[in-house]
Amino acid sequence: xxxxxxxxxVLVLANGCFLRSGFGQTIDPDQAKQIFGILPxxxxxxxxxxxxxxxxxxxxxxxxxxxxxxxxxxxxSCHDLTMAGADGLSTSLGYRWQLGPRNAPTVxxxxxxxxxFWDGRAKDVEEQAKGPIVNPKEMAATKELVxxxxxSIPEYVEAFxxxxxxxxxxxxxxxxxxxxxxxxxxxxxxxxxDQYIAGNSxxxxxQEKQGLNTFVSVGCTTCHNGVGVGGGSFQKFGVIHKPDxxxxxxxxxxxxxxxxxxxxxxxxLRNVALTAPYFNDGSVWxxxxxxxxxxxAQLGRKLSDSEAKSIVTFLHTLSADPxxxxxxxxxxxxxxxxxxxxx
Amino acid sequence: xxxxxxxxxVLVLANGCFLRSGFGQTIDPDQAKQIFGILPxxxxxxxxxxxxxxxxxxxxxxxxxxxxxxxxxxxxSCHDLTMAGADGLSTSLGYRWQLGPRNAPTVxxxxxxxxxFWDGRAKDVEEQAKGPIVNPKEMAATKELVxxxxxSIPEYVEAFxxxxxxxxxxxxxxxxxxxxxxxxxxxxxxxxxDQYIAGNSxxxxxQEKQGLNTFVSVGCTTCHNGVGVGGGSFQKFGVIHKPDxxxxxxxxxxxxxxxxxxxxxxxxLRNVALTAPYFNDGSVWxxxxxxxxxxxAQLGRKLSDSEAKSIVTFLHTLSADPxxxxxxxxxxxxxxxxxxxxx
Numbered sequence: 001x002x003x004x005x006x007x008x009x010v011l012v013l014a015n016g017c018f019l020r021s022g023f024g025q026t027i028d029p030d031q032a033k034q035i036f037g038i039l040p041x042x043x044x045x046x047x048x049x050x051x052x053x054x055x056x057x058x059x060x061x062x063x064x065x066x067x068x069x070x071x072x073x074x075x076x077s078c079h080d081l082t083m084a085g086a087d088g089l090s091t092s093l094g095y096r097w098q099l100g101p102r103n104a105p106t107v108x109x110x111x112x113x114x115x116x117f118w119d120g121r122a123k124d125v126e127e128q129a130k131g132p133i134v135n136p137k138e139m140a141a142t143k144e145l146v147x148x149x150x151x152s153i154p155e156y157v158e159a160f161x162x163x164x165x166x167x168x169x170x171x172x173x174x175x176x177x178x179x180x181x182x183x184x185x186x187x188x189x190x191x192x193x194d195q196y197i198a199g200n201s202x203x204x205x206x207q208e209k210q211g212l213n214t215f216v217s218v219g220c221t222t223c224h225n226g227v228g229v230g231g232g233s234f235q236k237f238g239v240i241h242k243p244d245x246x247x248x249x250x251x252x253x254x255x256x257x258x259x260x261x262x263x264x265x266x267x268x269l270r271n272v273a274l275t276a277p278y279f280n281d282g283s284v285w286x287x288x289x290x291x292x293x294x295x296x297a298q299l300g301r302k303l304s305d306s307e308a309k310s311i312v313t314f315l316h317t318l319s320a321d322p323x324x325x326x327x328x329x330x331x332x333x334x335x336x337x338x339x340x341x342x343x
Numbered sequence: 344x345x346x347x348x349x350x351x352x353v354l355v356l357a358n359g360c361f362l363r364s365g366f367g368q369t370i371d372p373d374q375a376k377q378i379f380g381i382l383p384x385x386x387x388x389x390x391x392x393x394x395x396x397x398x399x400x401x402x403x404x405x406x407x408x409x410x411x412x413x414x415x416x417x418x419x420s421c422h423d424l425t426m427a428g429a430d431g432l433s434t435s436l437g438y439r440w441q442l443g444p445r446n447a448p449t450v451x452x453x454x455x456x457x458x459x460f461w462d463g464r465a466k467d468v469e470e471q472a473k474g475p476i477v478n479p480k481e482m483a484a485t486k487e488l489v490x491x492x493x494x495s496i497p498e499y500v501e502a503f504x505x506x507x508x509x510x511x512x513x514x515x516x517x518x519x520x521x522x523x524x525x526x527x528x529x530x531x532x533x534x535x536x537d538q539y540i541a542g543n544s545x546x547x548x549x550q551e552k553q554g555l556n557t558f559v560s561v562g563c564t565t566c567h568n569g570v571g572v573g574g575g576s577f578q579k580f581g582v583i584h585k586p587d588x589x590x591x592x593x594x595x596x597x598x599x600x601x602x603x604x605x606x607x608x609x610x611x612l613r614n615v616a617l618t619a620p621y622f623n624d625g626s627v628w629x630x631x632x633x634x635x636x637x638x639x640a641q642l643g644r645k646l647s648d649s650e651a652k653s654i655v656t657f658l659h660t661l662s663a664d665p666x667x668x669x670x671x672x673x674x675x676x677x678x679x680x681x682x683x684x685x686x
Contacts, residue, residue, distance in 0.1 A: 063425045072436050082406045082674045089684050093415050097440040099686060274676045286679055323673035330666035331425045333617045336629055341432050343442060 027212050032197045035216070037227040039194050043111035043185040048126055050182045053163040058183030060159070060329040061176055066149045068139035069095060071341030075132070075180060079107035081326050084274035084319075085187065090282030094132075095140035096343075102248070103282030108324065109270045111185040113231030118280050119251045120234055120265045125184045129177035143173040149339050150176070155332035189271060189320030196317070204317060211314025214307055219299045228268035229318060236263050237280070240300035243293060248280050273316045287312050370555050375540045378559070380570040382537050386454035386528040391469050393525045396506040401526030403502070403672040404519055409492045411482035412438060414684030418475070418523060422450035424669050427617035427662075428530065433625030437475075438483035439686075445591070446625035451667060452613045454528040456574030461623050462594045463577055463608045468527045472520035486516040491682050493519070498675035532614060532663030539660070547660060554657025557650055562642045571611035572661060579606050580623070583643035586636060591623050616659045630655050 027035070042050050061067065062075045078092040079085050085106035092104045102118050110116065116128035132138040133146060150156045151171050163179055164170035193212075195203040204212070215221065226232040234251055237243070242262060251263040264280055277283065278290040288308045295301040295308075303311075370378070385393050404410065405418045421435040422428050428449035435447045445461050453459065459471035475481040476489060493499045494514050506522055507513035536555075538546040547555070558564065569575040577594055580586070585605060594606040607623055620626065621633040631651045638644040638651075646654075 065423075065426075065431070070436070071431055080408075082671050083408075084676075088408070088414055088677065089686065093413070093686055097686070276677060285677075285683070325670055325673060327668055327670055328425050330668060333427075334431065334619060334628075340628070343432065343436055343440070 025213075026209050027216050029196055029199045029201055032193075032212070035221055035225050036193075036197060036229060038197065039109075039188060039190055039227055040112075041188065043109075043188060045111075045124065045126065045181070045185065048178050048181060050185050051163065053159070054179050054182040055186055056329075057156075057159045057163040058179035058181065059326065060156075060331055061180050062183055063329055064331060066334070066338070066341075067133050067141060067146050067176070069141045069145065069341075070343040072343065073139050075107070075129070078104040078132070078138075081107075081187075081324065084108060084271045084323075085110075086275040088276070090277050092138070094138040095136065098137045100137055102280050103277065105267060106271055106275045107184055108187050108189050108320065109228055109231075109268055110187070111181070112188065112228045113265065113268060114233070115265055118248075118264050118267075119254050121254045125181040126177050129180040129184070130173065133176070145339060146173055146176060147171055149334075152335050152338040153332050154335070187324065187326075189324050191270065191318050192321050193314075193317040207310070207313050208317050211310045211312070211317075214310040215314050218295055218301060218303065218307065218311065220294075220311065223266045223298065224269050229270055230266045231268035233266050234260075234263050235266050235298070236261075238262055238297045241297050243297055245283060246280075250280070269315060270318050271320055273312070273319050287315065291315075368556075369552050370559050372539055372542045372544055375536075375555070378564050378568050379536075379540060379572060381540065382452075382531060382533055382570055383455075384531065386452075386531060388454075388467065388469065388524070388528065391521050391524060391528075393528050394506065396502070397522050397525040398529055399672075400499075400502045400506040401522035401524065402669065403499075403674055404523050405526055406672055407674060409677070409681070409684075410476050410484060410489050410519070412484045412488065412684075413686040415686065416482045418450070418472070421447040421475070421481075424450075424530075424667065427451060427614045427666075428453075429618040431619070433620050435481070437481040438479065441480045443480055445623050446620065448610060449614055449618045450527055451530050451532050451663065452571055452574075452611055453530075454524070455531065455571045456608065456611060457576070458608055461591075461607050461610075462597050464597045468524040469520050472523040472527070473516065476519070488682060489516055489519060490514060492677075495678050495681040496675050497678070530667065530669075532667050534613065534661050535664050536657075536660040550653070550656050551660050554653045554655070554660075557653040558657050561638055561644060561646065561650065561654065563637075563654065566609045566641065567612050572613055573609045574611035576609050577603075577606050578609050578641070579604075581605055581640045584640050586640055588626060589623075593623070612658060613661045614663055616655070616662050630658060634658075 044050060065071050065074045065077075067074065073094065078087045080087055085108035087104050089104070091100045091102060094100055105118070110128075111125045116122035116125060117131070122128040122131060133141050134143060150160070157171055160170040160175060160179075164175050167175065192203050223233060223235050224230040237246060237250065246262060249261050251260040252258070254260070273287060276287065277285045278287065279293075284290045284293065288305075291308045291311050292303050295303045387393060408414050408417045408420075410417065416437065421430045423430055428451035430447050432447070434443045434445060437443055448461070454468045459465035459468060460474070465471040465474060476484050477486060493503070500514055503513040503518060503522075507518050510518065535546050566576060566578050567573040580589060580593065589605060592604050594603040595601070597603070615621075616630060619630065620628045621630065622636075627633045627636065634651045634654050635646050638646045
């Protein structure tokens, strides 16, 4: 795994240097495959196998407002599947209209990333799914409340037994997260760029191919590589020029290690054209501006308008195509013993 | 129309008296059809014809948070299609976490009702759809903001042109409501009881048929008749015994007519078993308790536990079967000129 990643880095850097040297050749599908890899159909986790029963339950729970204290906020509230898995806000609204500190990243393809949250404080979507449910600024529930609500609804009890057949007490907070994560592991979105990687060279326009070249030659693939086009490493935001507005200490808040100040997980760029606003605080709405900011902050490059536009043209090829439509669940009714909403 | 309604009333009352007199005969499918009628496939409105283009646009707008000032609240926030078209709260949460004064009724089959809102202040779903969008306690937008947001998104401009082909300036607040209403006119939910009405006598269990008899013989069909099993008239809540807790003056707030104090639209009972809590303020969570309260308030009847349970058994046959699953839209991205969220 480490060897593969190192190899990839060398390839990426080699590609970058090669292209920066002015040859200007097109990144062909095979080279793209080397840099980015092939999108799987499901982001498997051997510790939490993706089964149809678990996915069905997880989908219900993903839309389940009763996982929140107020019974008004679900996973889908901030990671809306009709909005490419994000919410279009700079930072999200939680319990009693509290604004969160960071922009909600898209849930689409999130399961592919090597860590979760902007600061990587959760190792996978199983661990991530628990966070917002009990965060007092987000869904503001407690583990106990969640389990009590679900145990009070016979259809859920049955669904947990089906999804976790070996489990003596399947309706648990861990299994809430396991089921939601299993559902999220299916939320992968092939794009036209994946068809290109698969060898369909004609699927991209000349402008888009040029954009891919620019993306690679500028050096974006130093960080935005792998199957998520990002989501594979931590990086300091502002390794060359720290943006003035950047206050969030990022991963330092988790590790308290000075070297982690302003360090964030490199976000996946899949669906980036559909998921403005950008950056950890959602302060930038223009993708072109975001691209310029990153090139200057990370690579010390002042991109021309045409370079930035060219990269944006490529980034549009990373949008889900066709768009992901998830047939929504039918949620079961509460029973008389279901703990009431607490707005 | 009036003659038909009068005839229906006579029939209903006759049925009621007949059954109350102790014969205890089963309400057969033909009698049920006389009392309730046949659920249409679409709730048509000649003034706003239901077309595929309008429904497609209306579905997008129904899920569209950008119709709200904060860009965080959509129609679906309070009338959630995964929750039988309601939100499971006593009263709904709006802009800046404001609690509304009345319980959000289900959107399912709402288009069939003779008036909209608890107090009937809108005549149809076309008029209703505008209310929450500009209500400062709900979505808190303005007509101008809504139109500006939609006009800034090319996919919406195109969709409005397709949905309203005769219209020179189709992206209008009226057409937002017309499109949402056209979508809502398709949200009708056949139930097992509709199969019974259609002549499939075996679809209901003996207990359910007994429940139907109780429902009719107690006199519930005096108000809860017609294709919505309600939704066809205004009635004073507490015509015999006004509930102590009832403070809301209902339709009086619209008409300022003393006779309209505590008068509300009779709610449709379709999907009632899925849409707790009950009454104008969502104060009652038990359907059995709601049934008892209504029988005492409206008919002066103190129902026994077994009578109330029997009616509840019948009411469960009014739940959507199969449950309604609406394939969600894929919402277009904002453009740089889209007015930003204002949380």
